[in-house]
Amino acid sequence: MPSKIENYALIGDGETAALVGSDGSLDWLCLPRFDSAACFAALLGTPEHGRWRIAPRSPVRRLTRRYRTGTLVLETEFETDEGIVALVDCMPLRNGAADVLRLVEGRRGCVPMVMDLAVRFDYGSLIPWVHRLADGTLLAVCGPDQLALRTPVPVRGEGFHTVAEFDVTADARIPFHLVWTPSHLPPGPPMDAAVAIATTERRWRGWLAECRIDKGVPHPEMVRRSLLTLKALTYAPTGGIAAAPTTSLPETLGGERNWDYRFCWLRDAALTLHALVGAGHLGEAEAWRRWLLRAVAGSPTQIRPLYGLAGEHRTPETILPWLPGYEGAAPVRIGNAAGVQLQIDVFGEVMDALYAAHRVGLPPLPEAWAMARAMMGHLEKVWQEPDEGIWEIRGTRRHFVHSKVMVWVAFDRALRVAEESGLDGPLERWRGLRAMIFEEICTRGFDPLRGCFTQSYGRPELDASLLRMPLVGFLPADDERVRGTVEAIECGLMEDGLVLRYRPDAGLEGMPPTREGTFLACTAWLGEVYALQGRRAEANAVLDRLVGIANDVGLLAEEYDTVARRQVGNFPQAFSHLGLVGLALRLGLATDMSDLSRRGADPSTAGGPDARHGLC
Structure with missing residues (x-):
């Protein structure tokens, strides 16, 4: 079941937007435009209709989240028995490809994490063909659409989902980069998550100023x-x-x-x-x-x-x-x-x-x-x-x-x-x-x-x-x-x-x-x-x-x-x-x-x- 409506936050890039739940699940995203077909539609169904969740493996004792001041960069902090970890969500303002960046930051202790990515094109109705490129990029392709996932975390396929388990220690920063391009073009280029997030923050603050x-x-x-x-x-x-x-x-x-x-x-x-x-x-x-x-x-x-x-x-x-x-x-x-x-x-x-x-x-x-x-x-x-x-x-x-x-x-x-x-x-x-x-x-x-x-x-x-x-x-x-x-x-x-x-x-x-x-x-x-x-x-x-x-x-x-x-x-x-x-x-x-x-x-x-x- 999706989160309550008010438990979602918005991230966007000036051409489309995603909804991220307080549980770390990205449950709604249409690409490449607001009115395009959704590739994550769990908001209107179940996880099998597409979602991307990154969250602690253990129960969360305390959760806080905020937008970084004057921006649409979202920061969610999870506290568990093992420590504290933050999830930073951002869509860099569009410059060709459509990107979603999720940066996991260790704040205290060592927190076991899980990732579950289920790409479902056309509002959850189509399961893509997923394969790995020579550089390690995971590519999900279906008809005119493709999504590429880049991360240093080892991932594997499981029941038509891409999943991973990893630990985050204090001061560690682990990026996840998802990029959409038309399937007849090469995947969008790699991106330095920390630099892209900082650039996005400056652009939002410049507009708000x-x-x-x-x-x-x-x-x-x-x-x-x-x-x-x-x-x-x-x-x-x-x-x-x-x-x-x-x-x-x-x-x-x-x-x-x-x-x-x-x-x-x-x-x-x-x-x-x-x-x-x-x-x-x-x-x-x-x-x-x-x-x-x-x-x-x-x-x-x-x-x-x-x-x-x-x-x-x-x-x-x-x-x-x-x-x-x-x-x-x-x-x-x-x-x-x-x-x-x-x-x-x-x-x-x-x-x-x-x-x-x-x-x-x-x-x-x-x-x-x-x-x-x-x-x-x-x-x-x-x-x-x-x-x-x-x-x-x-x-x-x-x-x-x-x-x-x-x-x-x-x-x-x-x-x-x-x-x-x-x-x-x-x-x-x-x-x-x-x-x-x-x-x-x-x-x-x-x-x-x-x-x-x-x-x-x-x-x-x-x-x-x-x-x-x-x-x-x-x-x-x-x-x-x-x-x-x-x-x-x-x-x-x-x-x-x-x-x-x-x-x-x-x-x-x-x-x-x-x-x-x-x-x-x-x-x-x-x-x-x-x-x-x-x-x-x-x-x-x-x-x-x-x-x-x-x-x-x-x-x-x-x-x-x-x-x-x-x-x-x-x-x-x-x-x-x-x-x-x-x-x-x-x-x-x-x-x-x-x-x-x-x-x-x-x-x-x-x-x-x-x-x-x-x-x-």
Whole structure:
């Protein structure tokens, strides 16, 4: 059985990532990209579906682990009766081949160790042919893939595994180097583990040194860890940002809501860009803007809510029947059928991100405005249609209030870009549409008897996405309708200080009634609204709660099950980390949040983007 989700740590090289359990088992790795087939898939099955474990042979009395400061280099220390040994895990930032380095360091005594390597290509379904080269390299080959293992430790084959036993004395350093290359090429070159790890540390710290974390930002180390995690989820060759490095980690333990998140959602990527820009990383903003222009190039009628890492349009969803799923949560899915959904909120997310890039001084790109105008022209035709919404409901489309709010954001930001840059566009028509959409939302999306906005037009359900209304400037945070919505969410969607997206146990069209965890990004949005309302103590308490949920190395999944007291959903999740960063940056502003929340009383431009946390 795999470890608990929160017992994993992330290592990555800017193009893919691996999950390493606190037991020393590397249980998930897709090569050569985040969305490639896994060669270690024990996370979704058993050790026979692929893993690489290095650990003490004797019982572990005490275990501690940490990331080396400012890096994605993981250090796990095991204490046994025989002594203390450390396992250092690292993926050097990519320079051709894909490498995984595991360095065993003796700290005290003499500790007997074991290694168990089971390579299984194509998500655990294919056992490779393993043979030894003249230089001692062990080569595992299957179809287009090959993995080469180099180590001074004698290894042997046993039941389609490669195993070893060895002792580690104080001050000894024993390297294990696994390198992936296409099978038609020679294996990747040898690597000095200690030198490569030191180089990788310098590169991560150099990137983090560019972060602008102002004095007064609470939990600055957790913010830095979240930013490193967001950077680790960025596919370096293209600038695309993956929502998570995993697939099918369940939203409900033992349930069926198991989705593949190894793709670039326009929404998630745009919000991630806000977090990175807010911390001063303009290079990522420019790379993402260029990724966006390539991804959505073509007819605006074909804009999708999600794309592949390089902008691929097709993300067909299939089921892998040979994998039993994480703790039996089946089916295991690869690909994501949500790619063909209509989610009109993404138009607003994209325009908001482009406006943020404009406000922080990225040089204008003529093709960006041409793309934006074409996109807005298409939005004029479809904004009145029902859609699947931010939560990708797999049922009957609805007029989701959050979707309509983000349509308002799209027209608002398009107008602002045009007005501030002197760009051409049908500005009067956009102003009229912005005012019309505002009025429609406030009329059809508001329940006057309960004094709150609802999930969709004409229905009573609540939805935590409504918390974004003041965050995107649709209404001031102290507007009585916003206050009423916050109170309704506090009463109807909160568990143990955390926020549910909606009430899935009530049942939604096309989806069976179920229970899911609280949604960590939504919890961060509530904290931001508290801050805008001047409720700083409550906002700080929300941030403290999120930080307390993070695991021992500062990582967050998508959700938290308040009954099982466990993290659930794909891990680590960009949405959760960017929510935490946004809340911390907002709390770090010196300006009184209650003043910011009152800016912009004109109902056609209420709030506006300057109600955000210094990103615009």
